[in-house]
Amino acid sequence: xxxxxxxxxxxxxxxxxxxEVVRRARERGVDVLALTDHDTVAGWDEAAxxxxxxxxxxxxxxxxxxxxxxxxxxxxxxxDPGEPVLAxxxxxxxxxxxxxxxxxxGKLRDLGVDITWxxxxxxxxxxxxxxxxxxxxxxxxxxxxxxxxxxxTRWIAQDGRAYVERYALDPVRAIELVxxxxxxCVLAHPRARRGGYVFSDAVIERLAAAGLAGIEIxxxxxxxxxxxxxxxxxxxxxxxxxxxxxxxGAPTGDRLGAETTDPEAFGQLVAGASGGDPRVQDQGRESx
Numbered sequence: 001x002x003x004x005x006x007x008x009x010x011x012x013x014x015x016x017x018x019x020e021v022v023r024r025a026r027e028r029g030v031d032v033l034a035l036t037d038h039d040t041v042a043g044w045d046e047a048a049x050x051x052x053x054x055x056x057x058x059x060x061x062x063x064x065x066x067x068x069x070x071x072x073x074x075x076x077x078x079x080d081p082g083e084p085v086l087a088x089x090x091x092x093x094x095x096x097x098x099x100x101x102x103x104x105x106g107k108l109r110d111l112g113v114d115i116t117w118x119x120x121x122x123x124x125x126x127x128x129x130x131x132x133x134x135x136x137x138x139x140x141x142x143x144x145x146x147x148x149x150x151x152x153t154r155w156i157a158q159d160g161r162a163y164v165e166r167y168a169l170d171p172v173r174a175i176e177l178v179x180x181x182x183x184x185c186v187l188a189h190p191r192a193r194r195g196g197y198v199f200s201d202a203v204i205e206r207l208a209a210a211g212l213a214g215i216e217i218x219x220x221x222x223x224x225x226x227x228x229x230x231x232x233x234x235x236x237x238x239x240x241x242x243x244x245x246x247x248x249g250a251p252t253g254d255r256l257g258a259e260t261t262d263p264e265a266f267g268q269l270v271a272g273a274s275g276g277d278p279r280v281q282d283q284g285r286e287s288x
Contacts, residue, residue, distance in 0.1 A: 001032065002029055002030050002031050003033075003243075003260050003262075003266050004030050004032070004247075004256060004257050005058065005060070005077070005216075005243070005244045005266070005269075006034060006060075006219075006245060006247075007021055007033060007034065007244075007245060007246070007247045007256060008037055008038070008062075008247065008248045009047070010043075011040055011043030011128065012038035012039070012043075012062075012128040013131075013132035013133060014247070014249045015248065015249030018035060018043035018044075018047035019046050021035065021043075021247075021256070022051055023050065023052055025055060025256045025257065026052040026053075026054060028257045030055065030256055030260075032058060032266065033057060033058065033256070034057075034058035034059075034060040034075070034077060036061055038061075038064065038128045038130055039062070039063060039090055039093045039094055039097065039128050040128045041059065044057075048279050051279065056280050058279075059276055060075060061079075061090075062075055063093075063178070063185075065171040066168040066169070070196070071197070072171050072187075072197070073188035073197065074185045074186070074212075075185065075187075076183050076185050077184050078182070078183050078273035078276040080275035086177045089177060093168065094128055097166060098129055099166070100166035101130070102117055103164035104156055104162050104163070105120060108134070108155070108156075111161060113162075114141050115140075115141045119140065120134055123137055131150070131151070131156050132251065134150065135150030135151065136251075138155070157196070171207055172210040175210045175212055181275050182274040182275020183273050183276070184269050184272045184273045185212055186214035187204060187207060187215050187216060188216050188219075189219045189221055189222060190203075190204060190216070191226035191227075192219060193221070193222075193223070194221050201233055204237070205237065208238075213269055213272050214234070214240030214268070215234045215239050215240075215241060215242070216243070217231055217243060218241075218243030218244070218261075220246065221246070240269050241261075241265050242261040242265055243260045243261045244259055245258040245259050
């Protein structure tokens, strides 16, 4: 069984609509897929309605958090999106995403980059506007040749010339909110050095004590040495060791299923959740 627990659609910063994401996942031999758009569940219903035979959908989210002034991401699964406190926090995060993106566009224009807010909004077909949309607008405007070039200190990387801070949850608080909504949390790519997501064992231990359920280990941006250490840490802390493609469509090379999760680890996550169930097709009709 091939289980991919991290993917994105146009509901946030992916380039494929949710319906296309699930179709492509099945075509690539994926059996279980989590849709984890940034700070939104807006893609869940479209993905479920288009779910092909043989594919199980895990409703999820990638939550924006702040750890000591640095961006940390948590993957939340199988929670109740209607839980009022969590829903309010997600709405606040999405609102501040808009303000931040507008601020970055202003800074980039001051630096001579000929992009507009309308360009960014047109690329952000969903409700969660993020830096990838700004980066794609920069490529379209001819300011940079490569999408990844935007995520440097020259442009919109953290501490970059056009970077703007935004509201984000403390990760312990985020874990508490997801658990209160019946879900489970996995720490996303904690040693993805290229993206600057490098967190110490002590941070991971703190999150485990707060109720973290797993660590994303097999990820395209994590090298074998870091994966080995994370696997040791997950075992010591009793956390599920997951694997995921973190696919965003074209920007990441349409890599659905490139990394996968062991069924036993997936079962551990499902057993810890009570806010929702994986979605499957039953004779052409979606059921839970």
